[in-house]
Amino acid sequence: xxRRVVPLAVFVALLLPLQSFAQTDPGVRGGAAGxxxxxASVAANNPANSLAxxxxxxxxxxxxNSVSGTVAGEPDAGLGPRYNSRACASCHAQPxxxxxxxxxxxxxxxxxxxxxxxxVPTFITSTGPVREARFPFFFNANNQPDFNRPNGxxxxxxxxxxxxxxxxxxxxxxxxxxxxTAQATNNIIFRIPTPTFGSGLMENIEETTLLNNAxxxxxxxxxxxxxxxxEGNAGTIARFGWKAQNKSLEIFAGEAYLVEQGVSNELFxxxxxxxxxxMTAPGLPNACKxxxxxxxxxxxxxxxxxxxxxTVAFAMFMRLLAPPTPSTTVPGGATSINNGKxxxxxxxxxxxxxxxxxxxxxxxTPGLNNVTANLYSDLEIHHMGTKLNDNVSxxxxxGDQFRxxxxxxxxxxxxxxxxxxxxxxxxxxxxxxxxxxxxxGPSFNFFVNLTTSQKQDVINFLRSL
Amino acid sequence: xxxxxALQLTFLFATLAGAQTLPPELAPPDGADTPLPTVVRVxxxxxxxxxxxxxASDRVTPLPEEGGIVKGVYQNRYLGLTYPLPADWTxxxxxxxxxxxxxxxxxxxxxxxxFKGPIKGTVLFSAQDMFFGLTPAENxxxxxxxxxxxxxxxxxxxxxxxxxxxxxxTFARFDYMSKVAGLHWVVLATQIRCHTVQFVFSSRDPELxxxxxxxxxxxxLPAEAAATGGKGGGDWPLCIAGYVRRENIVDxxxxxxxxxxxxxxxxxxxxxxRGKVKHVHVLSAFPDQARIITDALMNWTFxxxxxxxxxxxxxxxxxxxxxxxxxxxxxxxxxxxxxTED
Numbered sequence: 001x002x003r004r005v006v007p008l009a010v011f012v013a014l015l016l017p018l019q020s021f022a023q024t025d026p027g028v029r030g031g032a033a034g035x036x037x038x039x040a041s042v043a044a045n046n047p048a049n050s051l052a053x054x055x056x057x058x059x060x061x062x063x064x065n066s067v068s069g070t071v072a073g074e075p076d077a078g079l080g081p082r083y084n085s086r087a088c089a090s091c092h093a094q095p096x097x098x099x100x101x102x103x104x105x106x107x108x109x110x111x112x113x114x115x116x117x118x119x120v121p122t123f124i125t126s127t128g129p130v131r132e133a134r135f136p137f138f139f140n141a142n143n144q145p146d147f148n149r150p151n152g153x154x155x156x157x158x159x160x161x162x163x164x165x166x167x168x169x170x171x172x173x174x175x176x177x178x179x180x181t182a183q184a185t186n187n188i189i190f191r192i193p194t195p196t197f198g199s200g201l202m203e204n205i206e207e208t209t210l211l212n213n214a215x216x217x218x219x220x221x222x223x224x225x226x227x228x229x230x231e232g233n234a235g236t237i238a239r240f241g242w243k244a245q246n247k248s249l250e251i252f253a254g255e256a257y258l259v260e261q262g263v264s265n266e267l268f269x270x271x272x273x274x275x276x277x278x279m280t281a282p283g284l285p286n287a288c289k290x291x292x293x294x295x296x297x298x299x300x301x302x303x304x305x306x307x308x309x310x311t312v313a314f315a316m317f318m319r320l321l322a323p324p325t326p327s328t329t330v331p332g333g334a335t336s337i338n339n340g341k342x343x344x345x346x347x348x349x350x351x352x353x354x355x356x357x358x359x360x361x362x363x364x365t366p367g368l369n370n371v372t373a374n375l376y377s378d379l380e381i382h383h384m385g386t387k388l389n390d391n392v393s394x395x396x397x398x399g400d401q402f403r404x405x406x407x408x409x410x411x412x413x414x415x416x417x418x419x420x421x422x423x424x425x426x427x428x429x430x431x432x433x434x435x436x437x438x439x440x441g442p443s444f445n446f447f448v449n450l451t452t453s454q455k456q457d458v459i460n461f462l463r464s465l
Numbered sequence: 466x467x468x469x470x471a472l473q474l475t476f477l478f479a480t481l482a483g484a485q486t487l488p489p490e491l492a493p494p495d496g497a498d499t500p501l502p503t504v505v506r507v508x509x510x511x512x513x514x515x516x517x518x519x520x521a522s523d524r525v526t527p528l529p530e531e532g533g534i535v536k537g538v539y540q541n542r543y544l545g546l547t548y549p550l551p552a553d554w555t556x557x558x559x560x561x562x563x564x565x566x567x568x569x570x571x572x573x574x575x576x577x578x579x580f581k582g583p584i585k586g587t588v589l590f591s592a593q594d595m596f597f598g599l600t601p602a603e604n605x606x607x608x609x610x611x612x613x614x615x616x617x618x619x620x621x622x623x624x625x626x627x628x629x630x631x632x633x634x635t636f637a638r639f640d641y642m643s644k645v646a647g648l649h650w651v652v653l654a655t656q657i658r659c660h661t662v663q664f665v666f667s668s669r670d671p672e673l674x675x676x677x678x679x680x681x682x683x684x685x686l687p688a689e690a691a692a693t694g695g696k697g698g699g700d701w702p703l704c705i706a707g708y709v710r711r712e713n714i715v716d717x718x719x720x721x722x723x724x725x726x727x728x729x730x731x732x733x734x735x736x737x738x739r740g741k742v743k744h745v746h747v748l749s750a751f752p753d754q755a756r757i758i759t760d761a762l763m764n765w766t767f768x769x770x771x772x773x774x775x776x777x778x779x780x781x782x783x784x785x786x787x788x789x790x791x792x793x794x795x796x797x798x799x800x801x802x803x804x805t806e807d
Contacts (some may be wrong), residue, residue: 136507136514144505144679150514186506218566218599219612221650223573223589225564226515227728235727235787258734339645346643347620383561386510394729396751398516436512440573444557444587448575449648449667 009328020238023455025425026331028095028145029411029463033323035197036096039367042320049304050320053460056305057317061097062089063310065261066288067165071114076310078263078295080160081271081288084132085110085260088314091130091193095412098321100131100195103414110158117162117171121179123190130189132260133157135182135389136399138276144177146170147189153275154259154390155188157178160288169288177274190419191242197409198323201239201373203249204359207237213354213378222348222441226380229395229403239379242389242418243397253314257296265296265311269348280388319364323374324465331411333458340461343454347445352438354378376407376465385437389420400436411463426460505676517728519563520755522763523743526735529592529660530563532571539572539590544657545687548561551659551680553580558727560591564730565749567594567782569660586668588677593661594748596706596782597731605654605661606692608638612652616641623649631655631681634690656695657687658780659704683692697780702735703772713767715740720761722786725751730785732758740767750786758785 008345037043038054045051060076064087074086085091085107093102093227108126111118124131133155137145155177160166182188210228218225228237229244246255254267264271273283295418296310308316308450328334344350353376362368381401389400397403402418416428429446446455507513519530533543534556539548550556560570574588593600593608595688600606601727609626616622636655642648649671654663664681666674689695697704728750735744745762747755769776 143506144503147507147513152514184506184507185504196696199521215599216615219602219608219615220611221589221652221667223560223568223570223591225561225566225568227565228729230787232725232727340644342619345617345644347650383560385558386512387510389510390513391507391514393514394515396516396725398518399510399514400512401516414539433558434510436561437558438561438570440558440560440570441587441589444573444575445648445667448585449669450646454646 004216005188022452023459025459026183027423028035028414029327029330031327031330033095033412034327035195035319035322035409035412036098037322038320039200039322039345039365041365041367046366046373051133053305053308053313054086054320056102056308057313057315057320058097060310060313061087061317064090065247065263066114067160070165072109074114076263077298079259080158080163080262081165081169081284082156082274083110083262084157084262085130085396086113086152087261088256091232091260092196093333094195094414095409098196098318099193099437100413101192101420105130107131107157107409113163115162115164115375116158116160118158118176121157121176122183123188127191129190129415131192131420133177133179133182133191134178134191134390134392135187135188135275139178139181139187142184143181145185147354150391151275152394155182155202155274156259156262160262166288169285169290173285174288180224183196187272190393191233192415192418193240194240195409195413196318197321198373198375198406199249199321200364200368201320201323201359201371202239202375202377202379202406203319204368205239205373205379206364206366209357210237210379212355214380217351217354217378220351222384222445224352224437224438224441226352226382226404227396228376228379229381229397229401232395235425237379238395241394242402243392243394244379244381244395245397248315249318250312250315253318254311257311257314263296263310264291264294265285266294266298266309267311269294285368287342295444322367322414326374327464329464332456336457337459337464338431338461339454339458340459340464343458344461348413348442349446349456349458350376352378352380353407354384354404364454369408372384374408376410377404380404383436384432384437384439385434386419387431387434387437389436407462407465410465425462426455470762496570497551517562517565517730517749517751517754519749520578520752520759521748524757526744527747528746529569529594544592544660544662544663545655546690547685548681549589549679549683550574552677553577554588554677556672563733563748564593565597566595567593567731567748568592576779577778582670584668584673584674586666586670586671586673586677591663592666593663594731594733595656595659595661595780596704597748597784598661602661604693604695605656605663606637608661608663609639609692610651611775613639613641619643619645620650628692628794629653631678632684632686634686635694636694637692644692646770648655651678653681655676655686655690655692657690658695658697658701659706660695662690698772698777701781702778705770706782708733708736708770708779709783713770715766715768717765718761719783720758722754722757725754725786727787728754729787730754730758732762732778732785733763733782734765736767736770736779738778740769742766743778754786768796 064074065079066074089104138144138149231247240252246252256270391399432443527542569592571590626639733750734745737743
């Protein structure tokens with residue numbers, strides 16, 4: 001037998017029959033959402049008024065933005081000039097508000113809401129995942145990707161041109177990004193919304209806890225060695241977003257408000273043009289800018305929880321959201337789930353998907369204070385190889401480095417991986433296999449070393465979360 | 466200081482091959498798109514935008530990460546070893562770049578299509594640079610012992626750590642299993658140039674693992690390879706942990722990092738007999754960091770290191786940037802009998 005390196009395509013062909021999909025993903029777990037409620041301490045209004053802040057944040061999360069707040073039913077001002085959708089809850093919706101991409105994509109309707117005159121890009125479909133788009137590289141003068149100029153910023157899908165509340169802002173003066181060119185040149189990648197349940201717990205894990213966990217896992221038998229993304233000023237560990245690029249929930253909320261809905265705020269005070277827009281051209285046209293900035297700000301006349309800006313309210317809502325409730329019996333029964341949980345650790349998935357980490361003392365509410373967070377993540381970034389690589393760098397994360405996705409709530413999710421490329425958990429595990437991936441060891445164990453029955457137990461366990 | 470990697474070559478060819486005429490149906494539908502005369506596509510499955518990555522001050526000195534499989538034989542010039550892959554086994558995917566804690570994946574090895582056995586298995590071939598590891602261990606034997614001491618509760622020990630001889634060199638061996646998975650693991654580790662070189666075999670079939678272990682006798686290893694040895698010397702620099710100390714330095718200007726400074730940056734340097742830095746290997750850094758650090762270190766001077774009165778080359782490690790919390794301080798010098806010239 002010749003012992004040589006097989007080409008990648010041949011190896012993939014060899015690997016596929018190994019897993020042959022004999023085990024199946026039972027799909028989204030039925031029953032109650034098991035998510036979307038406040039932490040128990042907040043539900044008990046401990047401390048006083050915390051429940052009011054949660055509910056206020058929830059309302060703000062649901063509010064639809066219009067350009068000037070003058071459209072009936074769309075009370076918040078600040079939408080655009082560029083946007084991906086019009087409310088936080090439109091995209092963070094599955095299986096409850098605060099979650100991830102829902103079954104029906106709101107972005108199709110967002111394209112023409114209130115008279116907007118956008119073309120729906122071909123990668124946005126009514127039953128596909130909610131997506132934001134990024135171009136890994138800037139285009140040169142010939143509309144070719146310039147590999148010497150990495151881009152990676154969000155290219156908002158839509159503009160407010162033509163909207164009833166954007167008079168004078170037309171498609172001749174503000175245009176959608178060149179998605180067709182980007183698709184033709186393969187210079188486009190996608191991201192779906194990350195679920196936010198339990199994110200207050202994630203925010204409240206000490207760096208020491210994370211570093212100790214990394215050290216405890218360092219001498220593993222699977223070839224895994226991640227690192228942390230750190231914010232560039234104070235150097236502390238960042239933890240939110242697909243590449244752990246955001247330090248805190250408030251930064252996460254403020255950036256999303258600006259980037260996804262076009263609402264300038266106290267953290268990001270100017271309107272946002274597209275990446276590169278404004279370098280060689282005037283940038284956002286004045287005719288499409290209708291509001292003073294920031295558009296979201298502290299309500300000086302407010303009382304109680306209503307004094308906060310939307311951004312602060314969003315962050316508080318996410319912070320006080322309880323983690324998802326797993327099932328002990330569905331799918332497959334308790335025996336299968338428990339077996340799958342044990343197998344998950346035995347084959348090394350738990351090295352990155354750390355089952356639980358302890359939070360530290362919290363000033364917010366007892367529900368965040370010194371509790372066990374069953375997040376199934378080490379909050380590190382890991383090389384995920386060529387298949388998952390998106391050629392976008394954020395902070396210290398390179399093109400193929402991603403934060404270990406927390407798995408809590410997985411059973412209720414429809415779309416998986418950073419770009420929502422699949423609905424099938426078996427495929428998700430297969431996508432962990434590729435050149436340069438730290439996850440090859442555990443995923444090889446899954447496909448090569450487990451029996452079909454054992455694989456099904458692992459899948460059932462994952463869908464129970 | 467930077468090398469053209471196989472991946473970059475792949476990209477280059479993919480880019481050249483990817484130039485083609487844009488089909489009419491792909492003409493941009495919206496106003497912002499303009500027709501393209503030709504299309505250069507971003508290649509699929511190629512990592513072009515990298516994070517921290519390895520680099521070196523010259524293109525000649527062998528590096529640990531440059532090992533690879535040629536005609537069924539893994540070869541690593543830095544470690545001076547060859548490992549003929551077992552019959553009917555093949556490399557699957559390449560490993561990730563060296564980590565910022567000095568971990569390497571040399572090869573993931575799986576049964577080839579021609580493999581006829583009823584039960585398969587996997588082989589992980591890896592290494593840990595002992596200058597930068599997060600585990601409190603001085604050598605391969607201690608690293609394996611630590612694995613045993615901290616074995617998770619869902620595994621069962623099948624064979625306590627012990628020294629064995631493979632290909633004429635000592636290895637630390639440790640066997641364990643998972644009852645729920647029905648899987649067996651055998652860990653074999655030896656040390657070369659202050660790197661713990663490790664094989665991890667896993668399978669449902671202990672006999673298959675036994676065959677694979679036996680097959681390791683076909684390896685060739687440097688004379689220094691040993692479960693508790695492997696500290697360089699002879700034709701190689703002597704490797705000494707924690708050698709970069711005030712009392713050993715004659716002249717050093719600290720590199721000043723600019724925009725990025727909070728990622729851990731492990732660096733190995735080789736100091737020649739005169740005390741000059743002759744080689745810098747940055748295991749993990751962004752290009753601008755690597756350039757600044759390499760340029761600075763190449764001007765550092767140390768006191769010559771003496772063994773029995775003779776100056777010898779020294780290989781040591783140092784960290785830049787914000788290092789992760791370690792479980793122990795840097796190890797003490799590995800060769801206690803030696804001394805530096807006053």
